[in-house]
Amino acid sequence: MDVRQQLFMLQDKTYGEFHKKLCPGIGNIIGVRLPALRKLAKTMANSDEWKNFLAAPTKYNEELLLKGIIIGLVKMPFAQRLNLIAEFIPSINNWGVCDTFCVSLIDTKKNQETMWEFLQGYLCSHEIYKRRFAIVMLLDYFIDDVYIERTLKILSDFATQDYYVQMAVAWAISICFVKYPEKTMHILHNNKLDDFTYNKALQKITESLRVDKKTKDTIRTMKRRGGEK
Numbered sequence: 001m002d003v004r005q006q007l008f009m010l011q012d013k014t015y016g017e018f019h020k021k022l023c024p025g026i027g028n029i030i031g032v033r034l035p036a037l038r039k040l041a042k043t044m045a046n047s048d049e050w051k052n053f054l055a056a057p058t059k060y061n062e063e064l065l066l067k068g069i070i071i072g073l074v075k076m077p078f079a080q081r082l083n084l085i086a087e088f089i090p091s092i093n094n095w096g097v098c099d100t101f102c103v104s105l106i107d108t109k110k111n112q113e114t115m116w117e118f119l120q121g122y123l124c125s126h127e128i129y130k131r132r133f134a135i136v137m138l139l140d141y142f143i144d145d146v147y148i149e150r151t152l153k154i155l156s157d158f159a160t161q162d163y164y165v166q167m168a169v170a171w172a173i174s175i176c177f178v179k180y181p182e183k184t185m186h187i188l189h190n191n192k193l194d195d196f197t198y199n200k201a202l203q204k205i206t207e208s209l210r211v212d213k214k215t216k217d218t219i220r221t222m223k224r225r226g227g228e229k
Helices: 003-009 013-022 034-045 049-055 061-073 078-091 095-104 106-110 112-123 128-141 148-156 163-179 181-189 195-207 213-220
Strands: none
Touching: 003 034, 003 061, 034 049, 034 061, 049 061, 061 078, 061 095, 078 106, 078 112, 078 128, 095 128, 095 163, 106 112, 106 128, 112 128, 128 148, 128 163, 148 163, 148 181, 163 181, 163 195, 181 195, 195 213
C-alpha cells in the first residue's frame, strides 16, 4: 500500500472541512489529524521508505505535512538535515504546514547557533512563508536566556505587510512577554512595528492565561489607533 492510500485510510472528512476553513485557498486537503500523521511519519522515519517519499511529487496537503514531520524525525547529522530543510522550505504554502514543520525540527535545540545563522537569510526574504518559517523558528527555539535580546531586536524591527507574517511576529512577541516581561515591555515602547502587528501582539498578551490582570489592564492602555485590518 502506498503512502497516499494510507492517508486516505486515515481520512476524517469532518476534520478535513474544518481544516479547509483554517487554511483559505488550500483545497487539496484530505482530512488527516496531526496525531495520525505523526504516527505514520514515525513509522516511515524508522525505515528506508522516507527517502523515496521525500523525492516523490506532492499532491495533497497531508503529503506536504508528512514530509515536513519526517524531515524532523529521521536520524541524521544536523548539516544533512539543514539541506533537507532548505529543499523543503520553498514548498511551504500555508501557515499550517509552516508551523507543523517548525515544531518538528526538535534537534534545533542542540544546534541553535547553526540554525540561527541559517535563519538569517530567510528573515530577509520577500516570500511570505520563508519569512514566517524564520519567525516561527525564533518563537519555537530562540526565546531563552541566550537569545532573547537578539530575538527581541529582530521582532521589534521587523517590517512586513503580509498578514501571516504579521501574525507570527505578534505571536512571537506575546511569548517573549510571557517569558521575559520586562525585556519585552521595553521593546513594546520602542519598536518599528506597524500598528496592526503591534496591536495584535498586545491582544495576544492579554489573551494569555500566564499574564496577570493588572498587567493586562496596562497592556490594553498601550493600543494604537488605526491598527485593524
